[in-house]
Amino acid sequence: MVDRSKVRVVVAKPGLDGHDRGAKVVARALKEAGYEVIYTGIRQTPEQIVETVVQEDASVLGISILSGAHMVLIPKILRLLEEKGLKPGEDVAVFAGGIIPPDDAEELKKMGVFEVFGPGTPLKAIIEAVDKAVENLKRFGA
């Protein structure tokens, strides 16, 4: 398994959504699991989020959205990542969580999101998914 303490994770909250409990819970859980986690705080633009991933050289981006704007914000983030030469799934593993209906989740996965998690997801499941996604990244020898 990849050494988690050398994997950097950005947990981000895009848009005007102020629901930050889930993001904080997930950030903390990943820290407890041994990851290095950078939390951006709320009200981030897609540009800010992608710049953060770049400057922090993160391998994982976790996006938390409960506002309903996910089908606008997440595709935009994915596009900006590509523009920076960061291919979702190869250079950076992208996760989403919050209130995201199943159909939208499917759509997002097709666009390159590794996994989408809704309310009540056990934190263990999230950690396991991150572990798995990280192993599939180029920089860790996949």
Next chain:
Amino acid sequence: MAEELDGLIDLALKGDKKAIARLITLVENDEEKAKEVIQRVYPLTGKAYVVGVTGPPGSGKSTLLDKLIKLARDEGHRVGVIAVDPTSPFTGGALLGDRLRMQRHSTDPGVFIRSMATRGALGGLAKATNDAIKVLDASGYDLIFVETVGVGQIEVDIVKTADTVVLVTVPGLGDEVQAIKAGLMEVADIFAINKADREGVEMVYLELKMALEFERDKWKELGWEPPIVETTAFTLRGVRPLWEAIKRHMEYMESSGRLRERRTFRAREEVKTIIASSVAKRVEERLAEGEAKELIDEVVERKLDPYSASRIVMEKLKEDLWR
């Protein structure tokens, strides 16, 4: 691999943030790569001025930095930030929360912010902090802020890193003021009493003032007495005076020759650290070998004393060190 590294360095020197970020990861994760990176970029460094911001947990270091970055940008500086937070000794993980207070600068092309975990280092910074500063310096960031973890008394590595050290304290700390007087006092060039919107500012001011008074002769000799600035990072009150104090200290450091002195001390510390860690590594390697194990057994069995045994190992070490 060497070519890949060359490519990265070229891009970083042109200001490519992804390349700069990658280089910082390399110096953080990989000792051998760190050596290569630093050997190549070192000749291009030395242009940046490094300002350290330290102080107790939650005193407002990151919030103040956010405002200072703005003022520095207004004056045309290209600003780099290294913000250090602690690694959990139990899990090896870290939650790096400094950055979130400065996020509005993340899309500014003239600002580069990097969070860094201590990864076991105890002095308030990470082992790779100095190397990361060099990468930013070579990449054209001329003013670099370093935020330490929230520090107590013994974590004073910042003096080995920064040209100017700002100590941020707050009212209502009680015993921690004592700690500041005992240890951190020695390292501060400027004091900021943040959260001046709260009660008890005058108390802290007087305590600091008294402590400074005690060292009066020292300040006279140095030609610099640490100023005390009251700030409220929320409302910007006192932030500009703090920035002015930092600039005055920069000027003082240059004109008095103290900058050269401090950098000489730092270079010496850096060389010393590198020597000590490579020697320690060689010692471990030697002691892991069969021959050394036999020697150790002899020490256990009282056939050889520890001094003579180390003498024998040290003879061998001479060869190892030049390998």
